[in-house]
Each structure stands twice: as structure tokens, then as C-alpha cells.
Amino acid sequence: MRLKISHTTRYRFEVPVTFGLQQLRLRPRSRRDQQVIRWDMTLEGATHQLSYEDHHGNYVDLIGFDRDCTELSVRCEGEVEIGEAHGVIGRHVGLVPLWLYQRVTPRTKAGPAVKALLKSVEGGTVLGRCHALMPAIAEAVAYETGSSESHWTAEEALTEGRGVCQDHAHVLIACAREAGWPARYVSGYLMMDDRTAQDAMHAWAEVHVPDLGWVGFDPANAMSPDEHYVRVALGLDYGDAAPVNGRRVGGEGESLEVAIEIAQQ
Amino acid sequence: MADRPIFDEMTGLGDEVRQPYANFHGWFEGEDPRHLRAKQREAEELFRLTGITFNVYGRAEAEERLIPFDIIPRIIAGREWQRLSRGIEQRVRALNAFLYDIYHGQEIIKAGRIPQDMISRNDAFEPQMIGVTPPGRVYTHIVGIDLVRTGPDQFYVLEDNGRTPSGVSYMLENRETMLQMFPELFTRNRVQPVQTYPTDLLNSLSACAPDCAEGKPCVAVMTPGIYNSAYFEHAFLADQMGVELVEGNDMRVMDGRLCMRTTQGYKPIDVIYRRIDDAFLDPLNFNPESALGVPGIMDVYRAGRLTIANAPGTGICDDKAIYSYMPEIVEFYTGERPLLENVPTWRCAEPAALAYVLDNLKELVVKEVHGSGGYGMLIGPTSSKKELSDFRKKLMARPSNYIAQPTLALSTVPIFTKAGLSPRHVDLRPYVLVSPQGINITPGGLTRVALKKGSLVVNSSQGGGTKDTWVLED
Amino acid sequence: MLGKTANGLFWMYRQLERAENIARLIETGQRIALTRLGSTEEEWKSVLQTSGSLAGYYEHLGDEITRDHAVDWLLRSKDNPGSVMSCIAQARHNARLVRTAITTEVWEATNTAYMTAKDQLARKVADRDLPGVLRMLRQRTGMVRGTTHGTMLRNEIYDFARIGTFLERADNTARIIDVKYYVLLPSVMSVGSSIDNVQWEILLRSVSGRGGFRMAYGAQTDPHDIAQFLILDRRMPRSLAFCIGKIIDNMAYLSADYGGQLPCCVMAEEVQQKYLRLSIDEVFEYGLHEYIQKMLGEMAALGRQIEIDYRFYE
Structure with missing residues (x-):
């Protein structure tokens, strides 16, 4: 399936930004079942500084605010061809040792709620338990747009009983690592059949399953990613894979506007 | 411990003056002690005047302190040094190969030579360094190898300092002071020079510049600031190299480079010799609370447009559990038998070793795996019953946090006291520079001396002093 | 730098x-x-x-x-x-x-x-x-x-050291005059009263200028001469004219090194043009107090402009 994506993030600042940087993880990379046909990034109010590939294999762009910037827009536009692999990414490749994905991070530290959830799907194969976890998570953490804070941990989301896709992914990762399975966070795009305009990127998780390798699980939709999913960035948790990570001087009174359009070509 | 013979570097095990000291001893015998005492005072005055001080952590300017200096040099024969430096070079080569490997294929783990836990559970392992290959594959550019001696031919490595070895300014100033006070000694003895160190350091760092450097690379020294305990050394090195001494707030990332704010605008830096810990280096990529670092410096580094010396993540070399594997590490990467010996080390994480350590606590030195500066360690033979039982509890609560070593009969070198010469225990930190062009070891290094009679603790933070260290031309 | x-x-x-x-x-x-x-x-x-x-x-x-x-x-x-x-x-x-x-x-x-x-x-x-x-x-x-x-070395390092020295010195001299300006004003009392003499001596002592003054103006003390000496005399190393002149010199060396003239240089030259090329009578006509106040303000502004132009902070 070929998807056409456009993604514009626009910041407005009441007080001009005198100096600032943003680290962007917004460029998808090609892999076996994902061909990036073209991908362009246009900046207004900022200048591209440099690019590199981080340890998870993500493309990173560092941009610098133009002096006294009051409006910044980052516009990504591209086309990606997705193959159907039923969520299977496959063998672990790259320099990052698999054990790194077993490392517990503050956001994915298992507390009583995570442990109880994991216990509820006891028995069976890793693959089976992950599939069972997806609806369990969706039920335990009600999807509510804007309900959670971006610094919430998996445990907090479970305790609050609500959250967004980021929290779903964190809970699944926390369960997997608690069980000793390597797991990672994925940020990306999801094409929805009923609409083209969206207001946020999507997030899900991947677990390293014996024999299959990496397999994707999207608890928010209780399914493994198919050809509707575009992988953009990976990490141990949201912190590693965040689309935008920035610091600035000035720029008080920020307002943010995100417009995403995803359509089948 | 007391029943073991202690090797004195001047008189050996007996009263005969050893060869390297023969000339010095002859001179000393002919000197009036009153004159020497005056010289000792003069030396202290000189240090105070030059302002060679270290700050006591977390206190203001009023707390600058001098490290005591002893005027009796420590003398090493040229051929002794040659043997030592071959061992040091081998070890430093192995350390850099090890760092490359653990941030790439981790072959040493795959080969089963060190357990995966050693890396995966190590806080000093920096995931952001995975896949990063600095110019010339040099990760640790400036290394200090701490050595102790127990006999004429017996040296041991006590620890490796691959992160930010300090003290080199004392090596240089100690020599400068000796040259000023006893010029005649240097005409009677042919002492190998150390004064080329700053130039060597600059050349070594320049040779590690990234490809984007144009012309003569721009090198800068980064300090956490004037209140840091080693600020004097940071300023000293920058001054001696003729480069800028910068703090985090003097720099920002611009045009894809790390730039410093000069009176004429922002200028790019090619190589930064940073004397600030990894965690504080970059609030964008590491500790977001850090006010000392530069946001985005790691991004510039990972894009290959900056050399950071030493590289982030080199602290893993300083880990004392990793240290215990150094013989395996040296063999694995060099294919040679280690020329320098490790002190036998019990890793308390291993049950059998822990049992042994608990049974023999009174005979051992126990150290924290990540500790430094002589803090948090136990010296069994000189500890009270209560100290031993308190430490036993800590050890049992977190065995993997500790290693243990036998108490070595450290060599002594005489110091000048009111009653004349008196032996004191010493260690030695030679300084090593690594660049794609090779490994450079300054002949000598910093000799630290325990000023208290019988004490084995040489750390300046615990009341140790320093001496000039001579390597003679044979 | x-x-x-x-x-x-x-x-x-x-x-x-x-x-x-x-x-x-x-x-x-x-x-x-x-x-x-x-x-x-x-x-x-x-x-x-x-x-x-x-x-x-x-x-x-x-x-x-x-x-x-x-x-x-x-x-x-x-x-x-x-x-x-x-x-x-x-x-x-x-x-x-x-x-x-x-x-x-x-x-x-x-x-x-x-x-x-x-x-x-x-x-x-x-x-x-x-x-x-x-x-x-x-x-x-x-x-x-x-x-x-x-x-x-006589380079930018030296220039900044000198600019700091002379800005402080000019400021100091101006403050001394500011506090005591009234003793230099044409007095209703007879010239040469002992009170005045003491005050004039204090003024000169505060700038280590007694000997210099005698050498340049003779033993007879006159408030006009003192004002001339402290403000406009380019031989006197603590006078405003001397100090500002030195600042301009050192800024000019910097401009030559760096290329291009910065706003602070223009500012210093304007101060010189406007206030230090006057005769002492014109200074008194302007009003000694107002004049000194003005100079203090100009020098503070100059200090701030130096900070900006040479990127002391940002």
C-alpha cells in the first residue's frame, strides 16, 4: 500500500525565541517492508544544522531557531510504500545489543499494576501473551485524547486508568521487560480508513519474540501493525524516540498546532 | 602487613643506596639540613604564589588549598621506565580497542571472555555511543594509569583512569619548582624532561580533529567553572597549550558546529578537551538539569563534526569490576600476555569470592566498584573492629558494589622531615596521550605520597602530598 | 578571544x-x-x-x-x-x-x-x-x-585591560567632582579663604594631583584651574579628557585588529567631541554639576555598549 503523508507542526511564541535547538526524529527510513519513496522536510523560522543516525538507527535532524523567531513551522511531506508483514519485523539487526531493550527506564518501570496486568495473561507462548496483553491494556487504560501527561510512566497510566497511545505502548513495554522480553517503543503514522486528517502521530510497541524476532503490537487498536503503519523512530521509550526534543531561550507563551494528513495513494 | 619487608626505592631492603639514587644521595649528604628546610619553605611559598591550589568540593574561594609538596625527588632508572612504558602502552592500546568493541560488535562478550552483565549492568556504559567511531578510533585520548611498586622489578596497576585523569599540572609544576630551587641537581643528574607535555597534548588533540576542521584545528579546554576542584589545572593546561578555556555558557551549537562566543562573534571548535562529566555535558541528550553543558554538543559529535576528548562513555574503563578483567582484555585485543600485572582482585558479586572476602576482611582492601578519590574504601589491617563490622554489613547488603584486593606492601620513598629523611608509601600516575599518530607517555608522572607514617592512603583529598618524579637517562 | x-x-x-x-x-x-x-x-x-x-x-x-x-x-x-x-x-x-x-x-x-x-x-x-x-x-x-x-603583549587582551582601567578612572574622577563640585563654583566668599583652600586640596589629593597641579599651574590655587586640570587637561592621567582619550585609542587598536568600527567606538568619540573639546568656561556655562552628571551618564552608557559590542555576556 502506498501512503501519502503530510505533517505540519507550527509553533507560535508570544515572546521571541533568542536561541534554541530542536532535535527531530521525523524522517522514516526504508527497510524490508517499508520503502520511503520520497520525503521532504521544510522549515520556516529555523535552520537545519545537521543530521545523523542515532544508535537505534533513527534519522535525527537538529534544527536551530532563527534569531528572535516568533513562529516556527516544520513541514514533512512524503510517500511511503508499505508491505504486509503481519507485524513481523524480523531478526534483530544493528549494533545495539538486544539486551539493551531489556533495560528498564523510569517510564517503563513495573510497579504493582504492571505486574498484576502481566500476571493476568499468564501461560502460553510469548507471542500469545503479547496478543493477549493488547486488549487487556486497551481495557485497563481507556483511550482519551489529551488525558495524559507526556511524562507519565506506564504505572501511572495504569493507575489513572486512562491515557493515549504513548501510554499503551509504555505499559506493553513495561510488561514485556518485566517478563524479561526485549521490547521497544515505536513512533510513527497510522493511516485510518475513515479519515485523512489527524492531529497526532501514533505510537506502539515491538517485542522480541523467540523464533520470529521483532514483532509489532499496537495495544491502542489491539492489533499487530499492518500495511497501514509507518515506522518513524525507535527507542527504549518515548524519550528516545520522541518526534521533537528541544531546548530554547525565550519563547514564552507557546501555542502549538499540528496537522497530519495520511491518505492512500 | 608489618611483618612483610617493605621495599624502599632509595635503600632497597637494606641500607645500601640503590643505583638511581646514588648521585642524589651524594648531594644530599653534603647539604645542610637547615638550608634544605629553608628550601622546603620556599617551595611552599612558590606554590602559594603561583596559586596552585585545589578547591575543596562545594566550597567557595576561601577554601583553596595547597597540596603539600616534598622536595625529595622520586627517582626511576631509565631501563626500569622502559619496561614500564611498554606495559603501559600495551594496556592503553587494549583499553581503546575495548572501548571500540563494546560500542560496536561486543566481540569480547560474544567470545565469552567477559560476562555480558559487566557491560549491560554498568551505568558507565553509554548507549548513545553505540556505533560512534571517533577519528582514529581513539576513545580515551588522555589516560592515567595508577601504579604501585612492591619490589625492584615488581609493579602493579592499581586502577585505570580513562575518563578524566587529573593531576598532570602538579607533575609539571613540581618539576618547575625543583628546577628553580635545585638547579645544580639537574646538572648532576640527567633527568628526562616532562615540560613537553602541553605541546604533546596539543599535538595529540589536534591529530584527532574531525574532517571538517580547516587548517590548524581549533582546540579548547572545557571546565565546569572556577569553583571546580581542578579549575587551576584546567586553566593551567589551556594556558600552556595557548588555547581557550571555555565553560558551557561560552558555547552554543550554530551552523552545525560547536561554536564559542568570542569578542568577534561565534567561532567553531574542532576538538574539545572537556573536564566535565558525561552526565553534565549536554542537557539536550543527557541530564536535562545540567546548567554546565551545551545543548546539542552530542548531536554535533555524532554527526562527526567535533572530537570530544575523552569520548563520552569512556568511564567504563575506570570501573573496578572491569579492571579485574583487564588481563583478559589485554590478551583478547593485543594477542599478547599482559606486561603489567593487575593486583589480584576478588569480585564480591561472585559468591565464592564474597565468602573469601568476608572471612579475610581484616587482611584486605575493599573498594567500591565506581568509587574514586579514596572515598568509601576499607583498609582491613588498619581498621578498628567497629569499622570492620560496619563495612561487613554494607558489603553483605550490596556485594556487587565491591571488589577486594590484598593489602600490598607498597614501596616507600623518603620524604624530608624535621628529623631528616623518613620513608613514606607512594604510588605513581604516569600520563599517556593517545592519537591516531601513536601513544605518547611522559617519562615520570605524578608521585603521590602518604605523608603520615605507615599510611597507605596517598589521595590528596585524604592528606597526601606529591613529589617530583625523575626518570633518568641511562 | x-x-x-x-x-x-x-x-x-x-x-x-x-x-x-x-x-x-x-x-x-x-x-x-x-x-x-x-x-x-x-x-x-x-x-x-x-x-x-x-x-x-x-x-x-x-x-x-x-x-x-x-x-x-x-x-x-x-x-x-x-x-x-x-x-x-x-x-x-x-x-x-x-x-x-x-x-x-x-x-x-x-x-x-x-x-x-x-x-x-x-x-x-x-x-x-x-x-x-x-x-x-x-x-x-x-x-x-x-x-x-x-x-x-600589546594585543586585544591589553586593550580590554586598558579600557577597563580608564573607564573606572574616569568614573572615579567624575564622582569626586560630582560630590565636591560646589567648592569649584564662583564663590560669594572671598577667593582664597582657608575653607576653600582645604576643599581644593582635598580634591587634588583624591586624585594624587597636588604635585602635578603645582607643576602645571603654579602654586596659586584657582578653582577654574582645578576644574581645567581634572576635566580637560590631557597631561593629567586622571582627567576625564585623558581617560576618554585612552579609551578611544584602545578601541581604535581593537577596531584595527577586528576590522570595522563598533557602536561603542562611535559613542566614545561623540563624548569626546561634544564634551571634552570645550573650554573650561564653556563647561561652567553649561553648569558644572549638569556637565558632570551628563558625563557620568555617558560613561555608564559606554560601559553597557562595550558589553554588548564585544559580546561579554551573549
Whole structure:
């Protein structure tokens, strides 16, 4: 399936930004079942500084605010061809040792709620338990747009009983690592059949399953990613894979506007 | 411990003056002690005047302190040094190969030579360094190898300092002071020079510049600031190299480079010799609370447009559990038998070793795996019953946090006291520079001396002093 | 050079200059007390005013101004950022900050000045020791100036050191005149009254200018001449015209090194053009007080512009 994506993030600042940087993880990379046909990034109010590939294999762009910037827009536009692999990414490749994905991070530290959830799907194969976890998570953490804070941990989301896709992914990762399975966070795009305009990127998780390798699980939709999913960035948790990570001087009174359009070509 | 013979570097095990000291001893015998005492005072005055001080952590300017200096040099024969430096070079080569490997294929783990836990559970392992290959594959550019001696031919490595070895300014100033006070000694003895160190350091760092450097690379020294305990050394090195001494707030990332704010605008830096810990280096990529670092410096580094010396993540070399594997590490990467010996080390994480350590606590030195500066360690033979039982509890609560070593009969070198010469225990930190062009070891290094009679603790933070260290031309 | 380093040099030399000026003010005050020619309290008050620390004095030591308190406040108080001790300590702090820019000799001289001050000012200074202590402090800061002259390259580092020195000195001279301007005004009293003579002498002493004045203008003291001497005389190293001239010179060296003239250079030249090419009669016509106020304002603005142009902070 070929998807056409456009993604514009626009910041407005009441007080001009005198100096600032943003680290962007917004460029998808090609892999076996994902061909990036073209991908362009246009900046207004900022200048591209440099690019590199981080340890998870993500493309990173560092941009610098133009002096006294009051409006910044980052516009990504591209086309990606997705193959159907039923969520299977496959063998672990790259320099990052698999054990790194077993490392517990503050956001994915298992507390009583995570442990109880994991216990509820006891028995069976890793693959089976992950599939069972997806609806369990969706039920335990009600999807509510804007309900959670971006610094919430998996445990907090479970305790609050609500959250967004980021929290779903964190809970699944926390369960997997608690069980000793390597797991990672994925940020990306999801094409929805009923609409083209969206207001946020999507997030899900991947677990390293014996024999299959990496397999994707999207608890928010209780399914493994198919050809509707575009992988953009990976990490141990949201912190590693965040689309935008920035610091600035000035720029008080920020307002943010995100417009995403995803359509089948 | 007391029943073991202690090797004195001047008189050996007996009263005969050893060869390297023969000339010095002859001179000393002919000197009036009153004159020497005056010289000792003069030396202290000189240090105070030059302002060679270290700050006591977390206190203001009023707390600058001098490290005591002893005027009796420590003398090493040229051929002794040659043997030592071959061992040091081998070890430093192995350390850099090890760092490359653990941030790439981790072959040493795959080969089963060190357990995966050693890396995966190590806080000093920096995931952001995975896949990063600095110019010339040099990760640790400036290394200090701490050595102790127990006999004429017996040296041991006590620890490796691959992160930010300090003290080199004392090596240089100690020599400068000796040259000023006893010029005649240097005409009677042919002492190998150390004064080329700053130039060597600059050349070594320049040779590690990234490809984007144009012309003569721009090198800068980064300090956490004037209140840091080693600020004097940071300023000293920058001054001696003729480069800028910068703090985090003097720099920002611009045009894809790390730039410093000069009176004429922002200028790019090619190589930064940073004397600030990894965690504080970059609030964008590491500790977001850090006010000392530069946001985005790691991004510039990972894009290959900056050399950071030493590289982030080199602290893993300083880990004392990793240290215990150094013989395996040296063999694995060099294919040679280690020329320098490790002190036998019990890793308390291993049950059998822990049992042994608990049974023999009174005979051992126990150290924290990540500790430094002589803090948090136990010296069994000189500890009270209560100290031993308190430490036993800590050890049992977190065995993997500790290693243990036998108490070595450290060599002594005489110091000048009111009653004349008196032996004191010493260690030695030679300084090593690594660049794609090779490994450079300054002949000598910093000799630290325990000023208290019988004490084995040489750390300046615990009341140790320093001496000039001579390597003679044979 | 780093902007931070330029800032550190500028302030290191300003503070050394200030320490010296305060020491000189104390000497002057002491002199008045000894000769008992003026009202002691009034004179110490004007000394405190000149040093810019009168408000701090009131806050820390109360309303009563005594000689003892004033001397101690100006000499060694830690609560007074403008005390001789505080200035020398700050100068050394800045010297440490710019250690890589100054020579070993300059650093050692600064460090020695600091160690001497710390030692000599550890306790309250007894009356009879005061002249000796002040002399020693002046010598020690003089050593820094001497080593600066003798060992530093004539480059941007030197330029910032000089600009700091002369901006502080000009500011100091202007403050001295500001506090005492009235004694120079045409008086209703007969010229040459003993009161006036004392005041004029105080003025000249505060800038170490008695001998120089005699040499240039003769033994007969005249307020017009004094004003001319302190403001416009380009032979007098503490006059406003001299100091501003030096600042302009050093800025010109910087401009030659860096290429292009910065706003602060233009500003300094404008000050010279507008205020220092006048005759002393024109200054009196302008109004001495207004004129000095104006100069103080211009110099503060110049200091701020220097900070911006040479990127001291951002």
C-alpha cells in the first residue's frame, strides 16, 4: 500500500525565541517492508544544522531557531510504500545489543499494576501473551485524547486508568521487560480508513519474540501493525524516540498546532 | 602487613643506596639540613604564589588549598621506565580497542571472555555511543594509569583512569619548582624532561580533529567553572597549550558546529578537551538539569563534526569490576600476555569470592566498584573492629558494589622531615596521550605520597602530598 | 578571544583601579581628620558618597558616620562590594577566570596583592598602622599595573585591560567632582579663604594631583584651574579628557585588529567631541554639576555598549 503523508507542526511564541535547538526524529527510513519513496522536510523560522543516525538507527535532524523567531513551522511531506508483514519485523539487526531493550527506564518501570496486568495473561507462548496483553491494556487504560501527561510512566497510566497511545505502548513495554522480553517503543503514522486528517502521530510497541524476532503490537487498536503503519523512530521509550526534543531561550507563551494528513495513494 | 619487608626505592631492603639514587644521595649528604628546610619553605611559598591550589568540593574561594609538596625527588632508572612504558602502552592500546568493541560488535562478550552483565549492568556504559567511531578510533585520548611498586622489578596497576585523569599540572609544576630551587641537581643528574607535555597534548588533540576542521584545528579546554576542584589545572593546561578555556555558557551549537562566543562573534571548535562529566555535558541528550553543558554538543559529535576528548562513555574503563578483567582484555585485543600485572582482585558479586572476602576482611582492601578519590574504601589491617563490622554489613547488603584486593606492601620513598629523611608509601600516575599518530607517555608522572607514617592512603583529598618524579637517562 | 575573557579582563582592571581609588580616598579622609580643618563627619560622608557606598553604609552601620566605621567599611568590609578588600578579591577572582589571558607575572602580582590584602586586612587596622597598610596596598596594585606594562603583549587582551582601567578612572574622577563640585563654583566668599583652600586640596589629593597641579599651574590655587586640570587637561592621567582619550585609542587598536568600527567606538568619540573639546568656561556655562552628571551618564552608557559590542555576556 502506498501512503501519502503530510505533517505540519507550527509553533507560535508570544515572546521571541533568542536561541534554541530542536532535535527531530521525523524522517522514516526504508527497510524490508517499508520503502520511503520520497520525503521532504521544510522549515520556516529555523535552520537545519545537521543530521545523523542515532544508535537505534533513527534519522535525527537538529534544527536551530532563527534569531528572535516568533513562529516556527516544520513541514514533512512524503510517500511511503508499505508491505504486509503481519507485524513481523524480523531478526534483530544493528549494533545495539538486544539486551539493551531489556533495560528498564523510569517510564517503563513495573510497579504493582504492571505486574498484576502481566500476571493476568499468564501461560502460553510469548507471542500469545503479547496478543493477549493488547486488549487487556486497551481495557485497563481507556483511550482519551489529551488525558495524559507526556511524562507519565506506564504505572501511572495504569493507575489513572486512562491515557493515549504513548501510554499503551509504555505499559506493553513495561510488561514485556518485566517478563524479561526485549521490547521497544515505536513512533510513527497510522493511516485510518475513515479519515485523512489527524492531529497526532501514533505510537506502539515491538517485542522480541523467540523464533520470529521483532514483532509489532499496537495495544491502542489491539492489533499487530499492518500495511497501514509507518515506522518513524525507535527507542527504549518515548524519550528516545520522541518526534521533537528541544531546548530554547525565550519563547514564552507557546501555542502549538499540528496537522497530519495520511491518505492512500 | 608489618611483618612483610617493605621495599624502599632509595635503600632497597637494606641500607645500601640503590643505583638511581646514588648521585642524589651524594648531594644530599653534603647539604645542610637547615638550608634544605629553608628550601622546603620556599617551595611552599612558590606554590602559594603561583596559586596552585585545589578547591575543596562545594566550597567557595576561601577554601583553596595547597597540596603539600616534598622536595625529595622520586627517582626511576631509565631501563626500569622502559619496561614500564611498554606495559603501559600495551594496556592503553587494549583499553581503546575495548572501548571500540563494546560500542560496536561486543566481540569480547560474544567470545565469552567477559560476562555480558559487566557491560549491560554498568551505568558507565553509554548507549548513545553505540556505533560512534571517533577519528582514529581513539576513545580515551588522555589516560592515567595508577601504579604501585612492591619490589625492584615488581609493579602493579592499581586502577585505570580513562575518563578524566587529573593531576598532570602538579607533575609539571613540581618539576618547575625543583628546577628553580635545585638547579645544580639537574646538572648532576640527567633527568628526562616532562615540560613537553602541553605541546604533546596539543599535538595529540589536534591529530584527532574531525574532517571538517580547516587548517590548524581549533582546540579548547572545557571546565565546569572556577569553583571546580581542578579549575587551576584546567586553566593551567589551556594556558600552556595557548588555547581557550571555555565553560558551557561560552558555547552554543550554530551552523552545525560547536561554536564559542568570542569578542568577534561565534567561532567553531574542532576538538574539545572537556573536564566535565558525561552526565553534565549536554542537557539536550543527557541530564536535562545540567546548567554546565551545551545543548546539542552530542548531536554535533555524532554527526562527526567535533572530537570530544575523552569520548563520552569512556568511564567504563575506570570501573573496578572491569579492571579485574583487564588481563583478559589485554590478551583478547593485543594477542599478547599482559606486561603489567593487575593486583589480584576478588569480585564480591561472585559468591565464592564474597565468602573469601568476608572471612579475610581484616587482611584486605575493599573498594567500591565506581568509587574514586579514596572515598568509601576499607583498609582491613588498619581498621578498628567497629569499622570492620560496619563495612561487613554494607558489603553483605550490596556485594556487587565491591571488589577486594590484598593489602600490598607498597614501596616507600623518603620524604624530608624535621628529623631528616623518613620513608613514606607512594604510588605513581604516569600520563599517556593517545592519537591516531601513536601513544605518547611522559617519562615520570605524578608521585603521590602518604605523608603520615605507615599510611597507605596517598589521595590528596585524604592528606597526601606529591613529589617530583625523575626518570633518568641511562 | 572569548567574550567572557574580555569581560573578565575589563572587570579585573576596573576592580584593581577601584581598589586603588578607594585607598586614596581613605588617605584623603584620614588627612582631613588629622589636620582637623574640615568637619570630619561631613568629609567622611562625602568620601562615602564618592565611593558610591553611602547607602550601604547606612544600611549596615546605621545613621551615625564615624571615622572608625567609615575607614573599616571602605577598607575591609565584606558587606561592601566596593571596599578595598572586596575589590581586590573580585579582581583576583576575575584574574583566575582569565588566567589563560594574562602572564604568569601579572597573575602572581595579582595573587600577591590579594594575599597581602587578606593578611593585612584580616583584622581591624589600627590608626597608626593605617598609612603603612594603605601604602603597601597601593604598591601591590601598582605591581600589577607594572607587570601588565612590562610583560603583556600589546594585543586585544591589553586593550580590554586598558579600557577597563580608564573607564573606572574616569568614573572615579567624575564622582569626586560630582560630590565636591560646589567648592569649584564662583564663590560669594572671598577667593582664597582657608575653607576653600582645604576643599581644593582635598580634591587634588583624591586624585594624587597636588604635585602635578603645582607643576602645571603654579602654586596659586584657582578653582577654574582645578576644574581645567581634572576635566580637560590631557597631561593629567586622571582627567576625564585623558581617560576618554585612552579609551578611544584602545578601541581604535581593537577596531584595527577586528576590522570595522563598533557602536561603542562611535559613542566614545561623540563624548569626546561634544564634551571634552570645550573650554573650561564653556563647561561652567553649561553648569558644572549638569556637565558632570551628563558625563557620568555617558560613561555608564559606554560601559553597557562595550558589553554588548564585544559580546561579554551573549
